Amino acid sequence: MPNWFTGNATITHKNSQKMEEFHKFYEENKDKVEQRDNTVGYEFNHKFAPLSSTEKDDDGHPWDYETANKEWGSKWGVAEIVSWYFSGTNTLYIDYNSAWCMPAGIFETLHKQGFIIKSTGYEYGCCFSQCFRDGKLQQISVDVEDLIKFNDEELGEDWVDEDDKESQAWDYMNDYSEHYWDNNLEFDSQ
Numbered sequence: 001m002p003n004w005f006t007g008n009a010t011i012t013h014k015n016s017q018k019m020e021e022f023h024k025f026y027e028e029n030k031d032k033v034e035q036r037d038n039t040v041g042y043e044f045n046h047k048f049a050p051l052s053s054t055e056k057d058d059d060g061h062p063w064d065y066e067t068a069n070k071e072w073g074s075k076w077g078v079a080e081i082v083s084w085y086f087s088g089t090n091t092l093y094i095d096y097n098s099a100w101c102m103p104a105g106i107f108e109t110l111h112k113q114g115f116i117i118k119s120t121g122y123e124y125g126c127c128f129s130q131c132f133r134d135g136k137l138q139q140i141s142v143d144v145e146d147l148i149k150f151n152d153e154e155l156g157e158d159w160v161d162e163d164d165k166e167s168q169a170w171d172y173m174n175d176y177s178e179h180y181w182d183n184n185l186e187f188d189s190q
Contacts, residue, residue, distance in 0.1 A: 002099035005074070005130070007121025009107065012091040013114060022048075022092050026084065038080040041096060045077035049109040073105035073137075074098045102130040104137040111135040144169055 013019050025047060029040045046061045053067040068075045082095040096103075100123065107117040112135075122129040122142070130139045147169045161168070 002075075003123055003125035004079075005098045005101050005121055005123045007096055007098065007102055007119055007130075009094045009096065009117060009119035009132075010091060011094070011110065012116045014116070015114070016090045018114065019090050019092070023086060023089055026086060026092065030084070033081050033084060041078040041081045042076065044081065045072060045103070045106060049077070049106040071105045071109075072103050073108075074101055074103045077103040077106050102132060102137065104130070104132050107132045108135065108137075 011022060025044065029043070032040050042061075049072060051062045051067050051071050053062040053064045055062065055064040055067075057063040065075055068077065076099045078094070078096045079099055080097040082097060084092065084094045086092055102119060102121055107119055111117050117132060119132040120129070127144060128139055128141050130137060132138075144166055148165050151169055
């Protein structure tokens with residue numbers, strides 16, 4: 001089993017007609033996501049960023065480990081869509097999990113088609129955060145003690161229960177990762 005990367009993404013396009021395929025996929029699968037059917041993420045990957053692999057998985061989709069890592073950025077791409085919603089008909093918001101890191105290859109494929117993608121997230125086990133925007137992937141290593149210290153300074157020392165600071169620090173990072181990246185906040189590397 002991998003360490004899970006927890007992220008969120010915003011997908012939009014200047015031409016709302018380009019979002020119709022996403023909207024249709026969303027309508028067809030929204031109940032499955034609510035029921036925590038983790039096949040929706042995999043179908044999302046194959047629909048919007050199909051692999052070039054000549055090998056097939058058990059469902060008949062093109063897939064092999066090396067190709068998926070190279071083209072999706074992770075062996076399973078968007079492994080699970082945790083929640084999602086549309087804002088109007090032109091912007092899709094997704095909370096997702098991926099194996100080890102952000103599925104940046106999927107976002108890069110969409111970016112090359114003119115989609116505007118912004119995604120941020122973190123991987124708790126290896127202490128890093130990633131951001132995909134403007135077609136580029138950025139990453140920082142995050143020392144959890146520095147994150148706790150930053151949160152103490154920014155929010156006051158009573159921002160969380162003392163016994164749960166480490167996990168709450170990462171939850172805060174996820175909830176406010178866009179703020180962290182937009183303000184180019186830096187932490188000491190491990």
